[in-house]
Amino acid sequence: xxxxxxxTVMLGGPxxxxxxxxxSGAAAASALRALGHQVHELDPRDDAWALPKNxxxxxxxxxxxxGEDGTVQLxxxxxxxxxxxxxxxxxxxxxxxxxxxxxxxxxxxxTARFILIDSADASWPLGWDxxxxxxxxxxxxxxxxxxxxxxxxxxxxxxxxxxxxxQVLMEEKISGRETxxxxxxxxxxxxxxxxxxxxxxxxxxKYTKGTTDYFCPAEFDETTAARIQAxxxxxxxxxxxxxxxxxxIIVRPNGxxxxxxxxxxxxxxxxxxxxxxxxxxxIGYAQLCQKMVDLALARAGQKSPMGN
Numbered sequence: 001x002x003x004x005x006x007x008t009v010m011l012g013g014p015x016x017x018x019x020x021x022x023x024s025g026a027a028a029a030s031a032l033r034a035l036g037h038q039v040h041e042l043d044p045r046d047d048a049w050a051l052p053k054n055x056x057x058x059x060x061x062x063x064x065x066x067g068e069d070g071t072v073q074l075x076x077x078x079x080x081x082x083x084x085x086x087x088x089x090x091x092x093x094x095x096x097x098x099x100x101x102x103x104x105x106x107x108x109x110x111t112a113r114f115i116l117i118d119s120a121d122a123s124w125p126l127g128w129d130x131x132x133x134x135x136x137x138x139x140x141x142x143x144x145x146x147x148x149x150x151x152x153x154x155x156x157x158x159x160x161x162x163x164x165x166x167q168v169l170m171e172e173k174i175s176g177r178e179t180x181x182x183x184x185x186x187x188x189x190x191x192x193x194x195x196x197x198x199x200x201x202x203x204x205x206k207y208t209k210g211t212t213d214y215f216c217p218a219e220f221d222e223t224t225a226a227r228i229q230a231x232x233x234x235x236x237x238x239x240x241x242x243x244x245x246x247x248x249i250i251v252r253p254n255g256x257x258x259x260x261x262x263x264x265x266x267x268x269x270x271x272x273x274x275x276x277x278x279x280x281x282x283i284g285y286a287q288l289c290q291k292m293v294d295l296a297l298a299r300a301g302q303k304s305p306m307g308n
Contacts, residue, residue, distance in 0.1 A: 007057055028289050058083035
């Protein structure tokens with residue numbers, strides 16, 4: 001077997017998604033070690049972190065603010081070290097739901113009608129009828145997500161969403177089938193359909209075993225599936241994505257896909273959806289991690305020692 005790489009897996013971090021990130025990073029580190037790599041785990045709780053001197057590539061398993069919003073990516077670019085996933089600019093845009101929506105609109109990618117709200121005193125917007133969804137502009141894992149079924153719920157829901165960010169996105173609530181599309185090396189992976197058993201796919205159901213049913217490949221006709229995957233690639237290109245991502249899409253009853261958001265560092269836990277989609281395409285978990293590393297190395301003009 002070829003000699004492995006010195007890989008630093010960055011996991012944990014200071015965000016609200018720290019616990020999930022620790023699980024993602026531990027799983028990735030274990031898989032990379034099993035492949036024969038030397039793996040160091042680095043938890044950047046603040047800006048004082050430093051990479052081990054022999055680091056050849058960084059595997060990013062961070063989620064949320066700092067790790068997914070372009071901050072850590074910019075630091076790694078300054079250090080000149082190859083790292084997995086989207087660059088700092090695409091990460092910044094993809095993490096900001098408003099910037100992502102604006103890119104979707106500019107590029108003709110189907111997305112839900114939306115407005116931006118930045119005040120806890122804001123009254124119910126004119127020209128809108130419930131139900132709507134409000135969510136922090138810059139958070140992941142459904143943190144702060146609120147469903148507003150009646151105008152009377154507005155004040156409470158807005159206050160809760162604003163606890164997590166200074167700006168919130170309000171968008172029409174789309175009825176339809178919840179799906180997610182993984183992207184790997186500019187290839188759209190098989191579609192995953194998500195069916196939470198209690199009807200709401202929130203932080204709790206995302207990360208608690210047995211609360212959600214997953215179907216992959218999702219049962220769509222060929223034409224509808226192609227439209228869903230095209231919408232996913234559309235937003236990926238619109239933000240300037242590279243290597244991999246995961247796109248959440250609602251599919252209306254008429255088959256029209258509506259992009260909700262893009263995750264530039266999707267979860268890599270045993271429950272995560274990108275690994276599920278990769279498995280449906282015949283790519284095992286360890287192989288997926290290796291592919292992520294290979295894509296980062298190729299960008300730096302380096303060849304993987306593992307023969308891929």
